[in-house]
Amino acid sequence: MGTETEKIEGENSRILCVDAQAMGLEELLEIKRTPFYYRFTHAANLAEATHLLGSEPFDAILCSYAGRYSEVTLRGLLGLKREDNFESFSTPPVIAIFDDEDHEGVARALSHPSLGFLFASQLRSNHAATILGAVMKRVSHDQLLEGAQQQLVNTEKFAAMGLLAAEVAHEINNPASFVISNLSVMTGYIQAIGEFLDQAREGVREEAPELFKRLSRLSQDYEISFLQEDLEELLRRNLHGMQRIHQIVQDLRFFLHDSHGEAGWINVERLLETTLNLVKYEAKYRTHFELEFCGDADILSDANRLSQVFLNVLVNAIHAIEPGDVKGNQVTVQTQREDEFLDVMIRDTGVGMSERVLEQIFEPFFTTKDRGEGSGLGLSISRDILQSLGGQISATSQVGGGSEFVIRLPVRAPKFERDARISGAYPSVAIEDASEPIDTDTPEDA
Template identity: 40%
Template sequence: MAEAIKVLLVSLPDALREQVRCFLDGVGFQPALPAVDNLDVLREALSREPVDLVLSFDAPDQIPAEQVIESVQERLLDVPIVVIADSLGGARSVALMQAGAQDCLLRTELARLGLVARREIEARRARAERRQFLENTLHLNRVLRAIRNVNQLIVREKDPDRLIDGACHLLVETRGYLGAWIALGGLDGVPERFACRGWPDQVMESQRKVVRERWPECGRRLFGEAGGLISLTPAKDCPGCPLAGGYGQSHSVVVAMRHQERWMGALGVAFPAGATYDAEEESLLREVAGDIAFALDDINAQRARAEREEIDRRFQVFFDGAPIGKSMTGLDGRLLRVNPALCRMLGRTAGELERLTWKDITHPDDMAESEECVRALLSGEADRWEMNKRYLAKSGKIVQAHVTTSLMRNREGEPQFFLTHIVDQTERVELEARLTQADRLASTGMLAAGVAHEINNPLSFVLFNLENISDMLSRCVERIQQIRHILVEKLGNDQATRLFEQRRDLLDAFDFGVARDNVREALDGAQRIKEIVRGLKAFSRVDAGKPEPIAVEDAIRSALTLCRNELKYRARVVADFAATSPVLASEGRLSQVFLNLLINAAHAIPEGNVAGNKVLLRTWQERGTVCVEVSDTGCGMPKEVFARLFEPFFTTKPKGVGSGLGLHISKNIIQECGGTIKVESEVGKGTRFLIRLPAFAGETRPGPKDTVQQPEKRGPAGRVFIVDDEPGIRKILTRLLCEHQVVAAGSGLEAKALLEADADFDVILCDLMMQDFSGVDLHRWLRQERPDLARRLIFMTGGVFTPAARDYLDSVDNLRLEKPIDAATLKQIVADRIVISRSRQAM
């Protein structure tokens, strides 16, 4: 089949046209032979449509062959040119060939035209194929270079914004696109990220502004495109899009960016005007879009992993580094994870705890509320649960804690595990309990002190009156005996005997003797009341902060006085006190220790067998240590119990009977005194507590208990001033000291007024605590006005001190007498002070 070709005839004579057609037909061509005869028409013909061959007739009166060759060349056309002439010299042929003609033929050689045409057209076709091959190779290289550059960017760039901006830049730079843009995010909102390159800055800024408000129209159209690619001319296809103006008449392709069928965004490029794209270009765009989507997904995955790792790290720091206990508990109750603080709190390793359930470490009394917590959280009745809870440490110690528990759920709302925060409040609860106990003891002490004070005043004049009545009755018995003796001497024995029988109601001393004995029994009872009051006063000073040298025996006696009723129906109390040095302590606090031990001993012995049971109180000294033993023959304790005996809140007594703090507080008191307390016990045989306290080696200061009764010595009469707001005390003291000149005042202010008028007294007996103007106020005033008289003042107290009064008494050397005061002792002290006063006056 003949090959159709187009041959442009330039200035060729008509006579040669048919020859040309004939010769071209002869070599298999079917030529079209348009003809031109001037240069303008030639140029128009060359611009209008392509030609395969140009035949130019070179003659003086025709278009010069050089101009024909120049017209073809200036249009960069690869079209073979054959020059035909009637005559051609060698030089002319060479010049034309050098100008660009492929061959030169004489009219007489026209028969060669077919072969020349075939040769040149085939050569042209070969050159075109080669150019296409080179262009294809170059295009492929550019495609591969674009893919390589994008992939290199993907490998090194982990920031999404820099990645998409760099990809746009490489596509424009490597492929020569007019512009490129990438938008990321779902179409249900505005793009999360956007980058564009290639267009003028003003156009790109406009693009960014639009994309901040909505997705480009092409992106929305692409989302519904099954093939994931659309090709369009924005100026024509997207008339309503604000971005269309930036494209001009250029063509655009938009590709979906997907990874594992998941939409991630869109990639769009704009081709230069007149350029088109082919399958390889489409493949390039799809591959680049897929690679970027993969890279973005990997970046997101890495960021998600990093965020999860950071969350895990922070959680680990939050969980493991927390100063409070934390636990993760499974729905089956097993401890999944615990932190070091909880391990320390419960004295177990993480491995040990993670083999247990929450029930294994919960105090039995808190089990019900803990189960209610689990139920409420699982049912959704509560989001979190707070409670005070007791845990059991490995040692058996009870750990007091405040617990907050939450139920952690997954995204679907299904329960996963319980997260519990555990604040150890053992020390705080112990401190609160100790403060409550101390407050209770202080309140009880204040009550005891008040009771003691109120009892002491009436007890004082009861004792004074009973002693006076006893003395008077004794003197009555003596006088009756003297009268009987005188009557026997005067009347004789027989007459005196008859007289005694007749007037038995007057001369028989029997009734007076019985009355005297009754009074002495009442006096013994009052003395017992005095000892009980003394014990109450010691107990009232449990909060005394300043230790002083005391005899441990006194503290034991005070405690024994208060709990005697607990013991007397259970056991015999045996006291074996050896001579010991004083110890430095608060008598009230030390009495509290012995009171706790004695009450525990009483509770360890059942009632009903007093003769068969014994509580032993023994003291002795080992060099510089005072030792006290408190033992009983009660039920005893197993080793696992007495090993924990001093732990706070540990008790074997029924709920509500004991707080579990008594022995713990006792141990602390002993340790504050520098001592130790140990316990030995055997089930069925009893318990023995051994207390060891350092002996006090310093000098003891004389106090109210240093005054002892001595034989009464008569001395000179003196002037005594009594100050007391209790009328009964003033009367009995006035009567007791009747051999002296006694002046009495019923208040501190009255005493001050009397002393301002008359200060000539040998002794002042002054009550410490009085309303308005106390004994301390009076003494302080005397120290300023009459220091010599202030030294003669003796304080009397019923046992109640304010802190200020106690501090003041500690700062002065005045003697202090505690009510009820022994009558003989008081008389002797007053007599001695009068002697001292008179001797100083004589000097």
């Protein structure tokens, strides 16, 4: 499959060289610069390179730009997703190798900010190790810069989305409250009319039996009894649906509220229920929820920032489960008090993760989702939030056996203890009760 040198003592970097024969470099096995060694593994084409990247870690990828399919190969290497194809724990820099006279190719290479380039003669020179090391370092720095720029763009985008969502929530809240009020009044009207009709029916039965018979036949022709029952049921469903909309808006407004780092005594189980209200629709065709609460979940912390952590982890758990078997799959949310800590366990019956993926899930921009479906920031942000709150997060998983995230929270975080001593008070954070208890089963259409 590939040609590789024997084990070299000392520090070394592993280089994957693709289509080296096009440049006459197929015999290049190592470049030595004491105490460093650059060790080369050769792949004939993109398919072979992809296979090697999936089974071995590499520090860089060299790709010949003189072969028949060099452009396709190079684009394929630049488009590889680390989480699906790379055994390496960081994205290996891709470096194109050009013929010394290929100035047009070099110009094209410069259009790719994350692509480095070398001339074939440089790899044959006495200074090959120095040149290769410098190019690898530059490309790695360019990748870090590109990632930081993308993170800034995403941050601005998420901030704009948050402002828009807050405005939409405010605009929905007022008419929703109005409709709920009217539906409640209408329900009372229908009940009063029903009681009146029942009493009138009994009165006519006693005072005018013949009229009662005619009215009874007329009532049957128009299915008045069915219409009365169905009208009450329709109003009940409409009221239930509007209450759900209202509760989601309330939860969304709470989630979007900027607490400016303010802490208070919060009930984590109530906060989890509030967050579950926001993700119930996401889980509708995938799974149902099981709640195992200990009943002793009051901690001194920041409710808004914790709600973001719970939302990120719950959405990840839901997305790990394929749609279809709602009853057979479940997401279990459990709380457990242990001395001065509260543990929140979130388990799913999803596809699970390999050990390689598990080691990278808290890295910024790491995602196993398709392009455009995830930013790869959710778990990284969650970890940073928990660390700032004095907590921590860990994960265990098995391919095909689901995953479990354990969030450990201090009952009294030292940071908030100091703030409370300075202010002389422990405020409490009010988390609005849901309009009705959390339905742990996936809700049916109203």
